[in-house]
Amino acid sequence: MPTYTAPVKDMQFLLHEVLNATATGIPGYDELEPDFTAAILEEAGKLAEGVLTPLNAVGDAEGCRLENGVVYTPTGFKDAFAQIREGGWNGLDLPEEYGGQNLPYVLATGVGELFVSSNMAFNMYQGLTHGAINAILAAGSDEQKQTYLPKMTSLEWTGTMNLTEPHCGTDLGLIRTKADPQDDGSYKITGQKIFISAGDHDLAENVIHLVLAKAPGGGEGTKGISLFIVPKFLVKEDGSLGERNGVSVGKIEEKMGIHGNATCVMNYDGATGYLVGDLHKGMRAMFVMMNEARLGVGLQGYAQAEVAYQNALAYAKDRLQGRAVTGTENPGGNADPLIVHPDIRRMLMDQKSFVEGARAFTLWGAHLIDRAHRLGDKQAEGLISLLTPVIKGFLTDKGFAMTVEAQQVYGGHGYIEEWGMSQFARDARIAMIYEGANGVQALDLVGRKLAAEGGKPAMAFFEMVKGFLKENAENEALKDGFLDPLKAASKDLQSAMMFFMENGAKNPNAALAGSSDFMHLFGHVCLGYMWALMAKASDAALKAGTSDATFHETKLKTGRYYMARQLPATGMHLARILSGAAPVMALEAEAF
Amino acid sequence: MPTYTAPVKDMQFLLHEVLNATATGIPGYDELEPDFTAAILEEAGKLAEGVLTPLNAVGDAEGCRLENGVVYTPTGFKDAFAQIREGGWNGLDLPEEYGGQNLPYVLATGVGELFVSSNMAFNMYQGLTHGAINAILAAGSDEQKQTYLPKMTSLEWTGTMNLTEPHCGTDLGLIRTKADPQDDGSYKITGQKIFISAGDHDLAENVIHLVLAKAPGGGEGTKGISLFIVPKFLVKEDGSLGERNGVSVGKIEEKMGIHGNATCVMNYDGATGYLVGDLHKGMRAMFVMMNEARLGVGLQGYAQAEVAYQNALAYAKDRLQGRAVTGTENPGGNADPLIVHPDIRRMLMDQKSFVEGARAFTLWGAHLIDRAHRLGDKQAEGLISLLTPVIKGFLTDKGFAMTVEAQQVYGGHGYIEEWGMSQFARDARIAMIYEGANGVQALDLVGRKLAAEGGKPAMAFFEMVKGFLKENAENEALKDGFLDPLKAASKDLQSAMMFFMENGAKNPNAALAGSSDFMHLFGHVCLGYMWALMAKASDAALKAGTSDATFHETKLKTGRYYMARQLPATGMHLARILSGAAPVMALEAEAF
Secondary structure (H helix, E strand, O other): OOOOOOOHHHHHHHHHHHOOHHHOOOOOHHHOOHHHHHHHHHHHHHHHHHHHHHHHHHHHHHOOEEEOOEEEOOOOHHHHHHHHHHOOHHHOOOOHHHOOOOOOHHHHHHHHHHHHHHOHHHHHHHHHHHHHHHHHHHHOOHHHHHHHHHHHHOOOEEEEEEOOEOOEOOOHHHOOOEEEEOOOOOEEEEEEEEEEEOOOOOOOOEEEEEEEEEOOOOOOHHHHEEEEEEEOEEEOOOOOEEEEOOEEEEEEOOEOOOOOOOEEEEEEEEEEEEEEOOOOOHHHHHHHHHHHHHHHHHHHHHHHHHHHHHHHHHHHHHOEOOOOOOOOOOOOOOOOEHHHOHHHHHHHHHHHHHHHHHHHHHHHHHHHHHHHHHHOOHHHHHHHHHHHHHHHHHHHHHHHHHHHHHHHHOHHHHHEHHHOHHHHHHHHHHHHOOOOOHHHHHHHHHHHHOOHHHHHHHHHHHHHHHHHHHHOOOOHHHHOOOHHHHHHHHHHHHHHHHHHHHHOOOOHHHHHOOHHHHHHHHHHHHHHHHHHHHHHHHHHHHHOOOOOHHHHHHHHHHHHHHHHHHOOHHHHHHHHHHOOOHHHHOOOHHHO | OOOOOOOHHHHHHHHHHHOOHHHOOOOOHHHOOHHHHHHHHHHHHHHHHHHHHHHHHHHHHHOOEEEOOEEEOOOOHHHHHHHHHHOOHHHOOOOHHHOOOOOOHHHHHHHHHHHHHHOHHHHHHHHHHHHHHHHHHHHOOHHHHHHHHHHHHOOOEEEEEEOOEOOEOOOHHHOOOEEEEOOOOOEEEEEEEEEEEOOOOOOOOEEEEEEEEEOOOOOOHHHHEEEEEEEOEEEOOOOOEEEEOOEEEEEEOOEOOOOOOOEEEEEEEEEEEEEEOOOOOHHHHHHHHHHHHHHHHHHHHHHHHHHHHHHHHHHHHHOEOOOOOOOOOOOOOOOOEHHHOHHHHHHHHHHHHHHHHHHHHHHHHHHHHHHHHHHOOHHHHHHHHHHHHHHHHHHHHHHHHHHHHHHHHOHHHHHEHHHOHHHHHHHHHHHHOOOOOHHHHHHHHHHHHOOHHHHHHHHHHHHHHHHHHHHOOOOHHHHOOOHHHHHHHHHHHHHHHHHHHHHOOOOHHHHHOOHHHHHHHHHHHHHHHHHHHHHHHHHHHHHOOOOOHHHHHHHHHHHHHHHHHHOOHHHHHHHHHHOOOHHHHOOOHHHO
16 A cells, blocks of 8 residues: 655755745745645645545545435545545635635645655645636626635535536637526526536535536637536525536546546536626636646646655665675575666656656746736746646656556555556556646647747746856866756757747747757756756755755755756757658648 | 557558568468458457447456456457357467467567457456466476367467466566375365466357466575466366366456456465476466567557556547638638547647557567577577567557557547546556566566677677668658668667766666667667658558558658657667766665
């Protein structure tokens, strides 16, 4: 049975030594004193380790079941959800007026990682609610906010996102769900939505569905789409629950993983819905949910890699098999532990260097969101908008690959469900698909975000990396394995951008054929930059005579591994990008 | 529900236009006339398409069950197995004296691909039998051959390989299963074996277990290991079945995939066993099984990628979503098919170019085995010994990655079990682990095979590629996208080898830290070489005025994709290798 230990120390390092939270001047960050963030993270860690971790395998084995229209979650989920609710965890970063604590998003993100690592399927009930709250916050009326947000913040009610239909996922312009206006200002919603995570369950009194549908007069495609609140139970004027709305669960999907989360087919049969925001502007409101959701999904990618890594590491230290080629290291035993073997080390270092880099990247991204929201920092807003598809796409592709590598450390036992490593891979797999498949992230990055604001955010990113390289050109610790690889990788990224600029206009396929490679190239540069920032912080700590030299020396060594063994991927991605559209598009569709 | 079409045309191309089978002078290859091989492959294809494919999802959903000591396979497996038996498929390449047809292994390998693509879990019952037969052929006594081989060839009985124990897989020196010599020359076998594929079932009358165990006096480690035949039912002198032997199924493992195959814990409680080959020389006999098994597992990797690709392609042509960025291609519909999008194309071309290259590599490998066995060609034997870990490791790592990419083409539907794409990935995953985890393959390659015969096979490989480049330096079709990338990749491979030679002796970890990267680097060069061979053959066919120009033009374009977009990985692998042991081994085990 897998175990999990909350990586509080690493998060504290990032918050206080890399991001220097309290010194940023961002409103609310003054609260983030080390003792305070440690207390929050440790408390969340206890819940993750003691309550959510043991339920992870239970959720996988039992799954959810639909009986007479009622969805039941796996054994223990109800109690655990009550603990999340009672701890006020969902409201950590939500407005105080609706019962939240208004703490910075960066801290909520750290807490989120602990919950996702310990039980991804379980945490989605809360995660989807959080996203729905954000959409209502951004586009809902005051009355809607008063009606729904307090109960959703407290998790008495949960939320969902209803976009996909059987015939359309990415291309939402094709949706058929209809919204018929009623005399009282409400709408009757009719249609079928699929893949609705946390679509129904027995964890809360009510489920508030946010549904994209077409109301008359909106025209073709995405322009005609509006966003509606469709509660499972209608809410009376006094806030109590009224009659059951015309929405029901058609079935629960059998999936590769995240069995503990009920992925539902939702049938809307003239259900009462309330318009959120402006008529025919539903896509805009929904995108608010989707952007936060995308960062959260990127987090899922590395959070699953983290817990898989922890277990692979424990197994590698425990399992005796073979002898070190350089001489016996466990003379008392009849074999050495797996960790003595270089190829096992390689896999562990791959995982460790990825997860720590990804954590830094994600917390930095959350910090940029805080800057944008709390300081109105436009540059931060542009930057996080540019980086969101990289966080989502790169961290989930790599995160999944790392769960597979962690599984590999177990040999045959990795394939047996009992050991739990298969579940990490199966659960992590969905993160590459939902909230916009990674190919769509790459398209968003290359087709939209690169050119946004005339390319200003992309230029700002390069300036930032260049500035760092220049500022630290004489730092001996960084000269040892960090600066040159980061410079080379960053140059590869710029060459790719130049290629897109020179060729993309006359042949858009020349850019799009390289979009996924570009997303990976960009991701590597971001993680390389994160490692350089972390190395600088650890070097400073060592110079200042830190009491935890091992932690910081390990950081430097782990960073050097990433720079030496992962960053060279940028050259491969660049070569693929420069080969352009021709090899990719050479075949007629019929010739395949 | 996934579909499958046997790729007979591509196999015919490889047999007759690339390998030039009938012109090789290898005994038995004269039978391989195009009409004959087409007839065999089409007949096998019918069975694969019509009988095995529909049972693939059934096997996954139902799995095997153990009731009162009896193992039941999924619905339909028994009938299908009877058809395999009646068709004589298992004996295709086995000796005529035991009921086989003695056809070349290269043809049996082609047939094997069809069965594996259509139903990997099912085919393992036959595949393990085939391996066990080879071990008895290589090391068994005449009496053992007479007793077991005819019934195993006909699949009236099946076979298994029993190596792994709970505490040891790779490190077989640790095994504890005991063999106590009896007065009648037999042994009593006692111990527990795990992960025994096809360990028991209801498909055949008897199961012939090949078991590694320690008999007294053999000394420590692998030196003390002997190989035994342990039949489920003892065989009487007249060949009929006698009493039940002391071997039983402890449980069937719950696995990530290949649910249709019973992976058993086997308990040996003083079971009667018969020594195969020499006492304390069991490892040698077992390796005979393992080498063929490794090629067969490499085949599983790309065979799963093949069927996953076929379905991804069909979905990409069928599913309407979004519009081509270069202008609508399906004006009659409300969206264009997925295949218009460059990133979807990229995924399809990745899969197509990998699978076709891998098929060529595997059939070439099988052809080398034929050369070695039928011609006594020592150079071919050295070469296939060198390439076996590459075939196993590279083709299964990549094959799995390609099933994941095929699943990705389906978006959300790829994650739903009903669509079948998850099964391909879950089934393919095991191939990276069993028959020696891929890290062990890499170790075998770098630690043993490279240096075998003083490096002669490795040198012969380079000479072969170099010779090809020289001979075809003026071929215009090859100059267009094939020769330069192959030359560059081959140079990367040589640089890596030089690095190992210069550093491996004084620091073995310097080579081992790069072993997996070397295996991948080598794999890419092999597939690049295969693509160059195929391009040459297709170019020749086009020049000769082939009636199927589309097939050959598609080959050339697919090959150019591989060369332009996959071969650049060699530079990344080389950079990682050249970084040596330091980044990999920098941390003390306690510092992780």
